[in-house]
Amino acid sequence: MAHSKGVHFSHDDEEIVINNGNTTTPELSPSASPSVSEASLPSSDGTLVYHQAGLSTSMLDAQKKPWDVYEEREESNTDNECATGDEYVDGVLVRIANCKYLSNPIPISAGKNGRLTVGRFYSAIYEHLHQSITTELSRLAPEDEVKITAASKARCVKQGKATHDGVRRVDYLLGRHVLKHVFAVPGESSWSLEFTTPSPDNTPPGRRSA
Numbered sequence: 001m002a003h004s005k006g007v008h009f010s011h012d013d014e015e016i017v018i019n020n021g022n023t024t025t026p027e028l029s030p031s032a033s034p035s036v037s038e039a040s041l042p043s044s045d046g047t048l049v050y051h052q053a054g055l056s057t058s059m060l061d062a063q064k065k066p067w068d069v070y071e072e073r074e075e076s077n078t079d080n081e082c083a084t085g086d087e088y089v090d091g092v093l094v095r096i097a098n099c100k101y102l103s104n105p106i107p108i109s110a111g112k113n114g115r116l117t118v119g120r121f122y123s124a125i126y127e128h129l130h131q132s133i134t135t136e137l138s139r140l141a142p143e144d145e146v147k148i149t150a151a152s153k154a155r156c157v158k159q160g161k162a163t164h165d166g167v168r169r170v171d172y173l174l175g176r177h178v179l180k181h182v183f184a185v186p187g188e189s190s191w192s193l194e195f196t197t198p199s200p201d202n203t204p205p206g207r208r209s210a
Contacts, residue, residue, distance in 0.1 A: 050090060050091050050092060050093045050107060050189050050190075052184070052187075052188065052189045053084040053085060053086055053089050053092055053184065053189075053191075054084065054085035054086075054184050055083065055084065055085065055182065055183070055184055055191070056081070056082050056083055056084055056085050056118075058078040058081035058082065058083065058118050059083040059084070059118055059121070059182065061078060062076060062078055062118050062122070063179075063181065063182055066178050066179065066180070067122070067178065067179045068177055068178050068179075068198065069125070069126065069129055069170055069173075069177050069178070069179055069195070070155055070158065070159055070170065070177050071159075072126055073122045073123075073126065075119070076118065076119070078118050079117060079118050079119030079122075080117055080118075080119060081117060081118055082115050082116065082117060082118075083116050083117055083118045083120070083121045084116055087115060088110070088114045088115060089110060089116055090109060090110055091107060091108050091109035091110050091116055092108055092116065092121075092189075092190065092191050093105040093106070093107055093108075093189055093190040093191070094106040094107075094108055094125065094190065094191050094192075094193060095185070095190050095191070095192050095193070096173075096192075096193045096195070097192050097193060097194045097195075098176075098194070098195075099172055099173060099176075099195070101140075101144070101148070101172035102169065102172050102173075105190055106124070106125070106128050108120070108121055108124040108125075125179075125193070128169065129168065129169045129170040129173075130168050130169070130170055131168060131169050132166055132167070132168055133167050133168060133169050133171070133172070134166065134167060137149075137167055147174060148167060148171050148172060148174070149167060149171075151171045151172075151173070151174045151175055152164065152166070152167040152168065152171040154175065155168075155170070155171060155177070173195050175197055176195040176196055176197050177195060177197075177198065178195060178196050178197065178198050178199075179193060179194075179195055180194045180195060180196045181193070181194040182194075
């Protein structure tokens with residue numbers, strides 16, 4: 001079976017290789033997401049091919065309860081079910097809509113069993129957003145750094161933390177920390193996340209049990 005020309009990632013996700021062979025480093029510069037017409041198997045050079053995949057019914061159902069990404073998502077009885085319409089995929093690329101600071105795709109790979117589950121998807125998003133961005137922050141314009149630092153301090157207050165725990169990627173969202181929608185981008189090998197500000201109707205999330 002011939003491989004479709006998707007977006008290739010090395011196993012350690014340190015390098016993105018687009019169709020034309022050019023490379024870029026995640027979180028440092030935007031990358032295009034070319035359209036893909038068919039699913040692909042891992043290529044012979046050991047990279048993974050991220051192709052177009054729709055959301056499964058379980059993934060759609062998981063969105064019915066708003067998730068505040070300041071906290072780990074509560075466990076669900078659908079966490080072990082497949083997140084994609086095609087049961088076996090290498091993974092998906094995830095983009096965050098309407099956030100200029102998070103323009104690069106987040107690669108989320110399937111587990112060792114070849115399945116990308118609902119729980120694995122949400123855990124990967126949480127882990128990505130809660131990484132420290134001290135180095136990245138220093139590259140931004142001063143006015144952006146001020147806004148993001150203020151959002152970080154507000155997050156710590158909201159979480160009831162006695163001290164500021166540092167700036168994290170989630171602070172790039174500038175207070176829009178409730179995940180509203182996850183949807184597949186038509187014609188592209190990516191999913192898109194849409195965040196919104198909390199409202200009184202949002203059910204406070206609980207922490208994932210250890």
